[in-house]
Amino acid sequence: MKLTSIDADRQAAMENLDRKALSIKLRFLRMYFKANAGHIGCSLSCAEILTFIRFAWMKDGDKMVLSKGHAAGALYSVLAEAGDLTEQQIDSFYQDGTLLAAHPPASGISAIPFATGSLGHGLSLSCGLALGSRLKKQNQHIYCVTSDGELNEGSTWEAGLFAAHHQLTNLIWFVDRNGLQGFGRTEDVMGLEPLVDKLTAFGWHVIEADGHAFVSLFQAKTQALEYLKTHSKPVVILCRTIKGRGISFMADTVDCHYLPLKEPQYRQAVAELTGQISISVKASPR
Amino acid sequence: MRAEFAAAMVKLAAQQPDSIFLSGDLGYMALESVQKAMGDRFINAGVAEQNMISVAAGLAAMKFTPWVYSIAPFTTLRPYEQIRNDICMHKLPVKIVGNGGGYGYGIMGGTHHVLQDIGLMRMLPDMQVFVPLFASDVAEAMDAMVASQAPAYLRLNLGLSGIDRPSPFAEWRQLLKGKSAVVISTGPVVGGLLELAQKNYPGAFDVWSVGVFPFHGIPEAALQKIMATRKLVVLEEHGGPGGLGEAIAAELLGHLAVPIQFKTLHANGYPSGRYGSQKWHQEENGLAGKALESTLQEFIHETIPR
Numbered sequence: 203m204k205l206t207s208i209d210a211d212r213q214a215a216m217e218n219l220d221r222k223a224l225s226i227k228l229r230f231l232r233m234y235f236k237a238n239a240g241h242i243g244c245s246l247s248c249a250e251i252l253t254f255i256r257f258a259w260m261k262d263g264d265k266m267v268l269s270k271g272h273a274a275g276a277l278y279s280v281l282a283e284a285g286d287l288t289e290q291q292i293d294s295f296y297q298d299g300t301l302l303a304a305h306p307p308a309s310g311i312s313a314i315p316f317a318t319g320s321l322g323h324g325l326s327l328s329c330g331l332a333l334g335s336r337l338k339k340q341n342q343h344i345y346c347v348t349s350d351g352e353l354n355e356g357s358t359w360e361a362g363l364f365a366a367h368h369q370l371t372n373l374i375w376f377v378d379r380n381g382l383q384g385f386g387r388t389e390d391v392m393g394l395e396p397l398v399d400k401l402t403a404f405g406w407h408v409i410e411a412d413g414h415a416f417v418s419l420f421q422a423k424t425q426a427l428e429y430l431k432t433h434s435k436p437v438v439i440l441c442r443t444i445k446g447r448g449i450s451f452m453a454d455t456v457d458c459h460y461l462p463l464k465e466p467q468y469r470q471a472v473a474e475l476t477g478q479i480s481i482s483v484k485a486s487p488r
Numbered sequence: 489m490r491a492e493f494a495a496a497m498v499k500l501a502a503q504q505p506d507s508i509f510l511s512g513d514l515g516y517m518a519l520e521s522v523q524k525a526m527g528d529r530f531i532n533a534g535v536a537e538q539n540m541i542s543v544a545a546g547l548a549a550m551k552f553t554p555w556v557y558s559i560a561p562f563t564t565l566r567p568y569e570q571i572r573n574d575i576c577m578h579k580l581p582v583k584i585v586g587n588g589g590g591y592g593y594g595i596m597g598g599t600h601h602v603l604q605d606i607g608l609m610r611m612l613p614d615m616q617v618f619v620p621l622f623a624s625d626v627a628e629a630m631d632a633m634v635a636s637q638a639p640a641y642l643r644l645n646l647g648l649s650g651i652d653r654p655s656p657f658a659e660w661r662q663l664l665k666g667k668s669a670v671v672i673s674t675g676p677v678v679g680g681l682l683e684l685a686q687k688n689y690p691g692a693f694d695v696w697s698v699g700v701f702p703f704h705g706i707p708e709a710a711l712q713k714i715m716a717t718r719k720l721v722v723l724e725e726h727g728g729p730g731g732l733g734e735a736i737a738a739e740l741l742g743h744l745a746v747p748i749q750f751k752t753l754h755a756n757g758y759p760s761g762r763y764g765s766q767k768w769h770q771e772e773n774g775l776a777g778k779a780l781e782s783t784l785q786e787f788i789h790e791t792i793p794r
Contacts, residue, residue, distance in 0.1 A: 327543075333547060356538070367534075
């Protein structure tokens, strides 16, 4: 009986997250469409990761750093869903005089700790937050989401060494491993594989997950918390994702990093996303 | 100044529980006392300056006051974007310390010098630059850095020796009174200048030093003297672009009622492609010794066209 009840709770939680994720994706799709702007694919790539962090892991006082600041649409939309941003603020996206530029702002929104956008800063900033929290005995968790392209940046690996050396177990690093970067596939531009081995060699405990499936992200969280009870390595959750996921003409393309949507495309995208809510709990193909 | 810096840090460690120190793997035979006093608030962040600056920004966001230390080029040029984005954009009170700005690392060679640091830091929003002149200025400059709550850069160098400190550390200080020309300077080249001016031209040069950038105007007494003598030299161990000379020139334009003779003496890098002590580089660039002497002599005797 007890197990069944937990399973039912978990199932309900995942369905709730699915509904939130859909609402979040539809919101930023509308934002990008209205703004006639790109960065849709990279927002779709991390939509479930951000949703999961904000609604299934973070507690009061914790901080989330979106190091891949170009997915700001996803971040703003998650914050709107959480009530940290108003719909009026969301409507100002890309408008003159807005706080919500294409990359997150330096001030004015308390749920956004740092302006990001130049890649390779977020993990170091998160290390500072995590170390500061530990020294002040504040027991906060810091969640940092990087892209995989930004693993080209040397500073990301400096931060990787630093976090492992200082045993920053209150820092959880999510890598949005969609395999695409600005002008090509990561493995064609500057190969990252074997990435699990590299992260492990840098002193991290690596947990692999399907970054679009809440069931997988829940498993990763459970594994991480279990591991951290008895170990002192920081945890990185390597999330297998698909850039532009959920929209047939965007999925796994470089184009969806840049191109805005025309009206028929927008309509199709909305239709495709809306039709998907019931299947997204299942593991995605990668 | 390193010893004075370490002593002041030891005091800060006790007085300010929120101070925290990050070193870019520097401090051998110099910062051991700081390491001991700070305890777990002393972090050797390794040879990874970009990360160190961003970590400091993160710590500042957690209400620490971080001090970040390395050789001057490594805390300024190397992590410049981290300073702009992570510290300055968020107005975080991170205190950057650069040891040996200018040619301070002498025979260590060009990679260890920095002739752009004041300019680069001066260009950043909200960043304040502190250049102590005497070793006993260091603690006062650090107090001012803490009080400001703003991002700050401390350019450490050799303190002036054999000269009595005329007044506490300040943005502007008058070091000599003179009737024939004004000299405005900053940093260790002031030492050689004062020696020359006192020995060879007693009563001729009105000498001022600048200790903080951006400075807030030029003192009235200095302005009046510039107007009266109509001769002004700016002397600095820093490149021309972004340096003291440009800052003074920009400030002066709005004040000049009469044309003046204006000369900037600044570092030009490595004219011969060779290396030496800090003093050798200063002399090769005409900032000290015989070259400076002859420039001053010519300058003082030139007539100014009306």
